[in-house]
Amino acid sequence: xxxxxxxxxxxxxxxxxxxxxxxxxxxxxxxxxxxxxxxxxxxxxxxxxxxxxxxxxxxxxxxxxxxxxxxxxxxxxxxxxxxxxxxxxxxxxxxxxxxxxxxxxxxxxxxxxxxxx
Amino acid sequence: xxxxxxxxxxxxxxxxxxxxxxxxxxxxxxxxxxxxxxxxxxxxxxxxxxxxxxxxxxxxxxxxxxxxxxxxxxxxxxxxxxxxxxxxxxxxxxxxxxxxxxxxxxxxxxxxx
Numbered sequence: 001x002x003x004x005x006x007x008x009x010x011x012x013x014x015x016x017x018x019x020x021x022x023x024x025x026x027x028x029x030x031x032x033x034x035x036x037x038x039x040x041x042x043x044x045x046x047x048x049x050x051x052x053x054x055x056x057x058x059x060x061x062x063x064x065x066x067x068x069x070x071x072x073x074x075x076x077x078x079x080x081x082x083x084x085x086x087x088x089x090x091x092x093x094x095x096x097x098x099x100x101x102x103x104x105x106x107x108x109x110x111x112x113x114x115x116x117x
Numbered sequence: 118x119x120x121x122x123x124x125x126x127x128x129x130x131x132x133x134x135x136x137x138x139x140x141x142x143x144x145x146x147x148x149x150x151x152x153x154x155x156x157x158x159x160x161x162x163x164x165x166x167x168x169x170x171x172x173x174x175x176x177x178x179x180x181x182x183x184x185x186x187x188x189x190x191x192x193x194x195x196x197x198x199x200x201x202x203x204x205x206x207x208x209x210x211x212x213x214x215x216x217x218x219x220x221x222x223x224x225x226x227x228x229x230x
């Protein structure tokens with residue numbers, strides 16, 4: 001079964017620093033997503049990306065966040081100036097079709113645990 | 118507004134007994150619905166999905182769910198729990214043309230020997 005790969009698995013950063021979280025979606029998938037899960041809370045949608053542009057974003061996804069597909073295989077989430085409250089598990093996902101269609105629905109990576117100190 | 122409610126934050130069953138994890142959704146449109154499982158320190162694994170085909174959906178590891186439009190429910194069931202089923206389960210709804218998803222708060226399943 002194909003996988004979504006996320007790196008790093010853990011990242012610790014100082015408040016105010018920029019971080020880039022990386023994801024390699026499944027190669028034939030066209031739709032890409034980022035979610036976060038603050039410890040003990042529910043998984044929250046951040047952003048979806050299709051055809052090299054943002055399709056939908058939540059109110060969490062403010063100006064300090066950006067996404068990019070720089071080279072046709074990687075999909076990155078950048079947080080420009082991290083805050084303590086950005087500490088969370090960040091999940092990348094991809095889907096073959098819109099709405100989670102296709103055989104595997106939304107396929108999630110194992111996540112990057114971001115700790116801001 | 119679209120929302121997903123998982124009615125139980127924790128469910129505890131004995132091994133070999135049935136599992137029922139409840140999920141209700143609200144949506145103005147015909148939704149796509151999913152159940153995902155998260156084992157400790159692992160990612161999210163798709164159990165099953167409903168995308169307007171058969172209302173009874175069979176998934177992996179013996180799980181199934183029934184889409185009931187009249188009740189706006191998509192409850193997850195399994196006839197006989199196994200110790201390895203102990204995990205967190207998330208009901209997920211896709212809407213707005215499929216570009217946005219909403220997760221339920223999750224149900225933690227405990228399986229007693």
